[in-house]
Amino acid sequence: MDKLKIGFIGTGKKQKPSSKGFAMAYRHADGYALLDQCEMVTCADIVAENGKAFAESYGIRRTYLDYHEMLEKEDLDMVSICVWPHLHAQMTIDCAEAGVRAIHCEKPMASNWADSKRMAQVCEDRGVQLTFNHQRRFARPFRKAKELLLAGEIGELTRLEGEVGNIYDGGTHFIDMFGFFNFESPGEWVIGQADCRNENRAFGAIVENFGVFYWQYQNGVHALMVSGQGNLGIGAASRLIGTDGIIEVGVRGGAALRIKRPGSWEEIDCEGEGIHGAHFIGRALEDTIEALLAGREPELSARRALNTTEIIFAAYESCRRRIRIDLPLDDVSDNPLESLFNEGAYSAG
Numbered sequence: 001m002d003k004l005k006i007g008f009i010g011t012g013k014k015q016k017p018s019s020k021g022f023a024m025a026y027r028h029a030d031g032y033a034l035l036d037q038c039e040m041v042t043c044a045d046i047v048a049e050n051g052k053a054f055a056e057s058y059g060i061r062r063t064y065l066d067y068h069e070m071l072e073k074e075d076l077d078m079v080s081i082c083v084w085p086h087l088h089a090q091m092t093i094d095c096a097e098a099g100v101r102a103i104h105c106e107k108p109m110a111s112n113w114a115d116s117k118r119m120a121q122v123c124e125d126r127g128v129q130l131t132f133n134h135q136r137r138f139a140r141p142f143r144k145a146k147e148l149l150l151a152g153e154i155g156e157l158t159r160l161e162g163e164v165g166n167i168y169d170g171g172t173h174f175i176d177m178f179g180f181f182n183f184e185s186p187g188e189w190v191i192g193q194a195d196c197r198n199e200n201r202a203f204g205a206i207v208e209n210f211g212v213f214y215w216q217y218q219n220g221v222h223a224l225m226v227s228g229q230g231n232l233g234i235g236a237a238s239r240l241i242g243t244d245g246i247i248e249v250g251v252r253g254g255a256a257l258r259i260k261r262p263g264s265w266e267e268i269d270c271e272g273e274g275i276h277g278a279h280f281i282g283r284a285l286e287d288t289i290e291a292l293l294a295g296r297e298p299e300l301s302a303r304r305a306l307n308t309t310e311i312i313f314a315a316y317e318s319c320r321r322r323i324r325i326d327l328p329l330d331d332v333s334d335n336p337l338e339s340l341f342n343e344g345a346y347s348a349g
């Protein structure tokens with residue numbers, strides 16, 4: 001079999017990961033490098049030195065400043081999109097229209113709800129596999145937690161709880177993990193409130209300083225997510241509450257995974273693995289490529305990412321309209337929190 005030809009849009013600059021850039025393309029490339037079926041052939045970055053340094057790191061011979069030119073000149077099978085979220089949708093659509101077979105795009109899906117739906121629809125219409133890098137689905141503590149749930153160790157799942165910095169940027173990972181635990185059920189309704197009085201941006205997007213969000217899934221399970229900095233009173237990245245026990249993943253200052261059955265807590269061995277780690281991306285890409293070749297739904301499918309993204313924008317819409325938002329979220333196209341912020345709704349705070 002010919003190797004899949006992989007290209008990158010946005011390479012970043014290799015440096016200590018910070019709010020100035022994580023250079024996620026390097027993480028993707030480290031993952032592709034482990035896969036025999038893949039060959040990294042090209043990259044595009046508007047900053048020439050970024051593209052050049054990336055190309056040198058991975059033995060890539062051709063670099064471009066303009067990704068349109070890359071798509072035109074290269075016969076790519078798959079593209080990794082590693083730029084900030086406001087660029088994801090158009091780049092995804094351009095890749096799909098250029099005829100690639102698969103796109104692995106960084107999270108969050110896009111900067112607003114209309115673009116999130118649009119990029120997924122264009123890929124579906126064209127039969128292009130679209131995945132989002134919610135790589136925590138491949139981290140051992142989360143997978144073992146799901147195994148414990150499926151084994152009936154806490155009875156029937158009734159409720160999910162968690163805490164994050166904000167629900168859009170970091171939160172997309174953890175709401176996605178709720179979907180993973182909750183059998184990919186779409187949301188039914190969402191209610192929430194966010195404090196956005198100080199300008200707070202993640203990869204260019206406005207995010208809340210503090211928020212409380214509550215929702216119900218179509219299968220009846222409820223979820224509570226609190227966002228902000230400091231002690232938010234939840235104490236875990238994910239808490240699965242069942243009829244007979246509790247599982248916690250990413251306990252603040254504690255275990256990667258623990259379970260409470262009637263009685264006391266038991267810590268579960270995750271072979272030293274925590275809830276953060278670049279190597280999950282290699283596993284994510286392995287599944288993504290396997291799914292592409294087998295024609296099955298990948299773990300990180302756009303369908304699942306849409307469930308997550310709908311909850312995020314519905315939560316922000318609840319802040320705007322001050323009511324519970326019933327899903328599907330049909331009458332919203334923007335990012336309601338960003339619109340509220342730009343309209344000065346928080347300036348008196």
Ligand SMILES: NC(=O)c1ccc[n+]([C@@H]2O[C@H](COP(=O)([O-])OP(=O)(O)OC[C@H]3O[C@@H](n4cnc5c(N)ncnc54)[C@H](O)[C@@H]3O)[C@@H](O)[C@H]2O)c1
Pocket residue numbers: 009010011012013020021022023024025044045046047050065067082083084085087106107108133134135169203
């Ligand atoms: N999955 C994760 O755990 C994780 C962690 C951090 C960041 N991210 C996400 O990764 C994405 C990228 O963030 P990053 O920190 O890696 O970015 P970065 O700032 O490190 O790199 C982005 C690169 O894109 C280039 N670029 C900008 N516009 C471009 C264009 N039009 N064409 C080509 N290149 C262009 C920039 O020059 C830069 O080199 C974001 O969506 C972010 O949310 C994901």
